Amino acid sequence: MAVSFFQFKLEELGQYLESYGEKKFRAQQLFRWIYGLKQFDYEEMTNVSKSFRQLLPQLLNLELPHIVNVRSSQDGTRKYLFEVGEGETVEAVLIPGNNRRQTLCLSSEVGCNMACKFCFTGKQKLKRRLSTQQIVGQFVRVMLDQPEDEPITNIVYMGMGEPLDNTDAVLSASEILHNSWGVNLSRKKITVSTSGLVPQIPLVTQAGLRLAVSLNAPNDELRTQIMPINKKYPLAELIASCKEHSRKSKDKVTMEYVLLKDFNDSIDHAKQLMYLLRDVPSKINIIPFNEHPDSGFGRPSEEKIQAFQNFLISKNVHVLRRRTMGRDIYAACGQLTSAYKNHPISMTI
């Protein structure tokens, strides 16, 4: 029976084809046709022998995750809802940026076991880890929707799930999308965001990918209240691991900091944050909380957000405020959920 083309790294595909008596370099041809030229019809692959073209449908299927719907925000953000089997769904969000940047936020799991208190996805227990082909499939499906002159330029694993709880599939998918015969995305354009699974961080370093940490608190006491993972891997361990990543990769770590009203948004918290990160080559992304039903948290006032950011700027800390995109379609940070039935679709394209 034909297996999914999208599960294979180049080397693995070569070995698979070899096991059917084909030459290894056929894998490069297929990567070029499918990922590079977006040609899904084997019969149109003109530099491939006729006998191999006829064999291909029996070896490899090109099925992609089914799109349940697509919602578009006024700001150009597009949120895709994918069916990933047994009625389960995940979301991917395409976010347009400056300088022709098109960032695709991918999901790695259905639900999530990390139970971060401010996160919509964290309210659902982990139901399933996605396979490599389901992660690559999200990318390819969105890629096919994009105009030729607006390719996807960046990937972030910040959708549903903790990527480092599904490390093998996430790293395989990244390697596939990096391969120069296919999509050819630079490793430095792929960011893995973790809630703090410290033992897995060196794997991100080894893979040459960028690291983001969902930090959200400047001390253990506060962080443990909103992120249970902090009990297992407290800040000292997490920060040491970030330093090591930065030293080896010569890259800054992105520290995501969701600002929660009256919880972690004071000047004193900003001061603690500055000290916590003083030895870590990093930049801080502050993300004013996007309110969602039953979260129990609020968004700080504009003055408080500004004061927090300005304090850090005044201390020469590299800090950015992330633009909030897709708020009107529940596509903003921490708002993704497969419980789409709670948010009936207003627009399908």
Ligand code: SF4
């Ligand atoms: S913030 Fe990320 S790691 Fe935490 S519960 Fe949500 S999806 Fe999981």
